[in-house]
Amino acid sequence: MFLHNTKLCRLASEYMSGYCLYAESTYSRTGGLAGGVRHLSGQKPKTAILMLNMGGPTHTDQVHDYLLRIMTDRDMIQLPVQSRLGPWIAQRRTPEVQKKYKEIGGGSPILKWTELQGQLMCEQLDRISPETAPHKHYVGFRYVNPLTENTLAEIENDKPERVVLFSQYPQYSCATSGSSFNSIFTHYRNNNLPSDIKWSIIDRWGTHPLLIKTFAQRIRDELAKFVETKRNDVVILFTAHSLPLKAVNRGDAYPSEIGASVHMVMQELGQTNPYSLAWQSKVGPLPWLAPATDDAIKGYVKQGLKNFILVPIAFVNEHIETLHELDIEYCDELAKEVGVEEIRRAAAPNDHPLFIDALTNVVADHLKSQQSVNPKFLMRCPMCSNPKCRESKSWYRQLCSN
Numbered sequence: 001m002f003l004h005n006t007k008l009c010r011l012a013s014e015y016m017s018g019y020c021l022y023a024e025s026t027y028s029r030t031g032g033l034a035g036g037v038r039h040l041s042g043q044k045p046k047t048a049i050l051m052l053n054m055g056g057p058t059h060t061d062q063v064h065d066y067l068l069r070i071m072t073d074r075d076m077i078q079l080p081v082q083s084r085l086g087p088w089i090a091q092r093r094t095p096e097v098q099k100k101y102k103e104i105g106g107g108s109p110i111l112k113w114t115e116l117q118g119q120l121m122c123e124q125l126d127r128i129s130p131e132t133a134p135h136k137h138y139v140g141f142r143y144v145n146p147l148t149e150n151t152l153a154e155i156e157n158d159k160p161e162r163v164v165l166f167s168q169y170p171q172y173s174c175a176t177s178g179s180s181f182n183s184i185f186t187h188y189r190n191n192n193l194p195s196d197i198k199w200s201i202i203d204r205w206g207t208h209p210l211l212i213k214t215f216a217q218r219i220r221d222e223l224a225k226f227v228e229t230k231r232n233d234v235v236i237l238f239t240a241h242s243l244p245l246k247a248v249n250r251g252d253a254y255p256s257e258i259g260a261s262v263h264m265v266m267q268e269l270g271q272t273n274p275y276s277l278a279w280q281s282k283v284g285p286l287p288w289l290a291p292a293t294d295d296a297i298k299g300y301v302k303q304g305l306k307n308f309i310l311v312p313i314a315f316v317n318e319h320i321e322t323l324h325e326l327d328i329e330y331c332d333e334l335a336k337e338v339g340v341e342e343i344r345r346a347a348a349p350n351d352h353p354l355f356i357d358a359l360t361n362v363v364a365d366h367l368k369s370q371q372s373v374n375p376k377f378l379m380r381c382p383m384c385s386n387p388k389c390r391e392s393k394s395w396y397r398q399l400c401s402n
Helices: 004-021 058-071 082-105 110-128 148-158 177-189 210-222 245-250 254-269 292-303 320-337 354-370 389-397
Strands: 048-054 135-141 162-167 198-202 235-241 275-280 307-312 341-344
Touching: 048 148, 048 177, 058 082, 058 292, 082 320, 082 341, 082 354, 110 135, 110 210, 110 354, 148 177, 148 198, 162 177, 162 245, 162 354, 177 389, 198 354, 210 254, 210 307, 210 354, 235 292, 245 254, 275 292, 292 320, 307 320, 320 341
Parallel strands: 048 135, 048 162, 162 198, 235 275, 235 307, 307 341
Antiparallel strands: none
């Protein structure tokens, strides 16, 4: 049996060690968090805004099913004999992943954060875009409740005139935004598509000026905590989840879009500090984007640079990669090990007023636009080999032309 093959077991363990982090995107270090109150209007919503993300377990008893969905989804990860190996990995890794969630407070706050962001966004949209009001946000997660397919049924019951599919990953990757959009295609391949709803897509927004200002302000907040004599020498180390080089070589846009965000943030800051970009959470034995964030910290310390701000540039909420990997593993454990003088982490956008304005502005501009889908979204990677992507892009082209 393959389960007794030690090489395969080791490979499975390596794959899983990072994917439990990869799929969860957002517990605040910087302020209060509302209790997930859905924005409700007394009227039927005219515009539904479906906020797409991978999600994360709210409680540790959800971890196994969360991992199982990840490890059996070939849009996210490809494994040998996946239908058998995936469930085995999920079962094997559940206790370790549960321990990590306990160490950051018992579970992911991503649902509460997304509900809060959506509520604040829709309140602003109702004020500035009365012609498309009432607006109502919905949350669609890939691997944990509320699952995207269940949320789509809720939207259909509410009968809005328009649905905006809004990716909460500012920079597009086939493994994140692409996976969520493919799940919607899969759902409607097996279910009737409502004929009286107009659909449109916001697939990427990593260079939006208000998003850039939000990241820049988060960095300024941390820079101000360094003594003045050190402040200008602090290394701003941007960090994003890594990606396998085979995905990069297929043409995934993610690395270039991350780079564009970094460039614009540093322009907003006036190029005040040395900076670099590194990649975290590598999974498995194959080559991924480098340098790894922990290796970058070690390398700079050897060069005599010992003061850092880590900036998670690809996430709009705190999540296990920031709260555990960055805060515990790097800012605490690694920093002590290699002799860092001072290391801080910029908070994710969370509920910063600039970020709520960014969300509102992105959607308001989209609603006013005559373009229901970005032409870039309809393109496949030049070396794409996934037949589902071909079918999905064709389906979305037709959906958004109606």
